[in-house]
Amino acid sequence: MRAVVAGRLRCASCGAVVPVSTALSWRCPNAVGGDRHHVLMIDSDDAGGEFVPDDSDNPFVAFRRMLAWDAFAASTGMSDDDRRSFIERTDDLVASVAGTGFRFTPVAREFRLSVELGFIAAGGVWVKDETRNVAGSHKARHLFTELLHLLLAESHGLAPWNSATRPELAIASCGNAAIAASTLAAAVRWPIRVFVPQGADGAVIDTLVTLGATIERCPRRADDPPGDPCVLRFRERVAAGAVPFGVQGTENAWCLDGGRVIGWEIVHQLGRAALTHLVIQVGGGAFAAGIGEALMLAGSTTSLVAVQTAGCAPLERAWRMAASTGGTAHAGPRWNECMWPWGSEPASLADGILDDETYDWVGVCDAMSATRGFPVVSPESDVVAAYAMAHRVTPIDVSPTGSAGLAGLITLRHTGVVGNDAQVGIVFSGIRRGVDLPVLR
Numbered sequence: 001m002r003a004v005v006a007g008r009l010r011c012a013s014c015g016a017v018v019p020v021s022t023a024l025s026w027r028c029p030n031a032v033g034g035d036r037h038h039v040l041m042i043d044s045d046d047a048g049g050e051f052v053p054d055d056s057d058n059p060f061v062a063f064r065r066m067l068a069w070d071a072f073a074a075s076t077g078m079s080d081d082d083r084r085s086f087i088e089r090t091d092d093l094v095a096s097v098a099g100t101g102f103r104f105t106p107v108a109r110e111f112r113l114s115v116e117l118g119f120i121a122a123g124g125v126w127v128k129d130e131t132r133n134v135a136g137s138h139k140a141r142h143l144f145t146e147l148l149h150l151l152l153a154e155s156h157g158l159a160p161w162n163s164a165t166r167p168e169l170a171i172a173s174c175g176n177a178a179i180a181a182s183t184l185a186a187a188v189r190w191p192i193r194v195f196v197p198q199g200a201d202g203a204v205i206d207t208l209v210t211l212g213a214t215i216e217r218c219p220r221r222a223d224d225p226p227g228d229p230c231v232l233r234f235r236e237r238v239a240a241g242a243v244p245f246g247v248q249g250t251e252n253a254w255c256l257d258g259g260r261v262i263g264w265e266i267v268h269q270l271g272r273a274a275l276t277h278l279v280i281q282v283g284g285g286a287f288a289a290g291i292g293e294a295l296m297l298a299g300s301t302t303s304l305v306a307v308q309t310a311g312c313a314p315l316e317r318a319w320r321m322a323a324s325t326g327g328t329a330h331a332g333p334r335w336n337e338c339m340w341p342w343g344s345e346p347a348s349l350a351d352g353i354l355d356d357e358t359y360d361w362v363g364v365c366d367a368m369s370a371t372r373g374f375p376v377v378s379p380e381s382d383v384v385a386a387y388a389m390a391h392r393v394t395p396i397d398v399s400p401t402g403s404a405g406l407a408g409l410i411t412l413r414h415t416g417v418v419g420n421d422a423q424v425g426i427v428f429s430g431i432r433r434g435v436d437l438p439v440l441r
């Protein structure tokens with residue numbers, strides 16, 4: 001794959017440029033007050049030649065030289081060896097809590113799934129099993145670059161705190177992101193507050209409590225403006241000094257850095273031209289934005305396809321709005337015309353992708369535009385069928401959100417958009433959590 005280095009952060013909406021050496025550069029400097037129609041995206045420069053990964057089974061080490069974090073660390077004068085061992089030491093701490101550090105997760109052609117979906121031998125379905133990643137989903141990848149950034153800023157005196165006076169981390173989530181954030185926080189003994197819906201219960205909350213997170217329940221208050229009360233409370237806390245430690249580029253751009261690692265990993269494992277399509281489930285959009293950017297930077301020929309459910313599809317609407325207002329690429333300056341909350345109450349078995357706004361829609365639309373990709377909206381029947389099929393024909397204990405990429409592929413096969421000779425990648429991105437969720441077959 002092509003070698004790149006991160007040069008700077010640039011707001012996709014207003015164009016503000018932030019040097020990659022800037023510590024704690026979570027948000028665009030113009031994203032003031034409650035305005036979140038800004039997102040800093042990583043602007044990379046060609047480094048010349050082919051990329052040679054570092055020799056390591058840890059993808060953050062292997063692809064380190066393309067990370068914005070590595071450019072940030074280099075700007076402090078840290079040596080190449082020190083940068084590598086900083087990642088390895090932090091990974092060891094993660095492993096001590098999570099039971100595993102970051103390792104390449106498996107990807108393979110799933111024979112039975114390929115047969116089930118009517119593919120011929122030349123085509124098929126390749127499944128990347130992210131249920132084996134740290135904290136059971138891909139989310140920890142996004143958060144690991146935020147953590148590395150925090151630890152580096154702290155250890156180099158670039159943050160207004162020290163290890164004894166750390167501000168709380170904050171995240172609004174009641175799912176995989178909260179578990180991943182609380183796992184990484186526990187690994188470095190950093191206090192974290194998780195903002196969850198008032199009635200949240202079950203396996204996720206139990207896990208968060210075990211990990212030592214402070215849970216804050218968020219009922220809607222009479223004087224609240226529209227929007228998710230968990231996000232409102234989260235933002236208030238961040239305004240009061242907490243560190244945004246979530247998986248939305250609009251709240252913390254550094255999640256987008258680590259989100260690319262899974263994409264580079266896939267290209268490295270399978271090759272640049274092995275897949276015709278990569279079908280990725282979209283909630284807030286950081287996942288697809290990261291994978292898509294990695295494909296673009298690696299010079300891959302794979303098309304990014306973004307899946308949402310019929311119960312909540314603001315990205316597909318934004319794609320259409322962008323197309324009719326000047327084009328699907330670089331639509332950030334047209335934010336108000338393209339992206340707004342979904343309106344009707346979002347609902348689906350894939351409840352982890354019901355974000356009523358696709359915060360990272362610009363990155364996803366840019367990547368779909370550059371890779372000749374497109375969005376797909378799956379009917380709920382395909383979401384249910386995908387979850388059942390995943391459990392019937394694969395050994396992976398995936399959640400309905402984690403199998404939603406398969407739902408997108410089922411929809412594409414039903415409608416004939418993807419032929420039986422296509423080579424399609426999907427990511428089973430999250431593990432099923434305990435007894436809450438029965439397996440359908």
Ligand SMILES: Cc1ncc(COP(=O)(O)O)c(C=O)c1O
Pocket residue numbers: 137175176177247281282283284285286287288352353355401402429430431
């Ligand atoms: C298992 C799983 N897959 C995919 C996603 C979607 O990621 P994003 O919100 O970045 O679009 C989520 C988000 O919660 C998830 O938990």
Ligand SMILES: [Zn+2]
Pocket residue numbers: 011012013014015016028029030031037038039
């Ligand atoms: Zn901006």
